[in-house]
Amino acid sequence: MDKTRSEGEETLRPLIRMAHELNNLLTRILGHTDLAATKIPDDSRARPDLDKVRAAALEAAEVARRLRELGRNTP
Numbered sequence: 001m002d003k004t005r006s007e008g009e010e011t012l013r014p015l016i017r018m019a020h021e022l023n024n025l026l027t028r029i030l031g032h033t034d035l036a037a038t039k040i041p042d043d044s045r046a047r048p049d050l051d052k053v054r055a056a057a058l059e060a061a062e063v064a065r066r067l068r069e070l071g072r073n074t075p
Contacts, residue, residue, distance in 0.1 A: 012071045019067035026061045030054065 033054045040046055 009071075016068055016071035019064045019071070023061060023064040023068070026057050026064065029057045030061070033057065 033050060036050055037047075037054070040050060
């Protein structure tokens with residue numbers, strides 16, 4: 001491995017670690033959101049808000065996945 005690649009990996013390592021930690025938190029958010037969805041009736045006024053939380057968490061999980069992938073593909 002050349003010096004440039006090694007330096008690039010060292011630079012990205014904290015970002016990859018943070019993306020992993022973010023993904024762990026989002027997994028918990030999604031789990032609790034799914035659990036809450038089983039307890040809230042479909043016609044509840046809270047349902048649209050719960051659906052928005054779940055959608056946002058899924059979007060954030062995709063960003064975390066792309067960050068981890070970026071770290072794996074860095075030359």
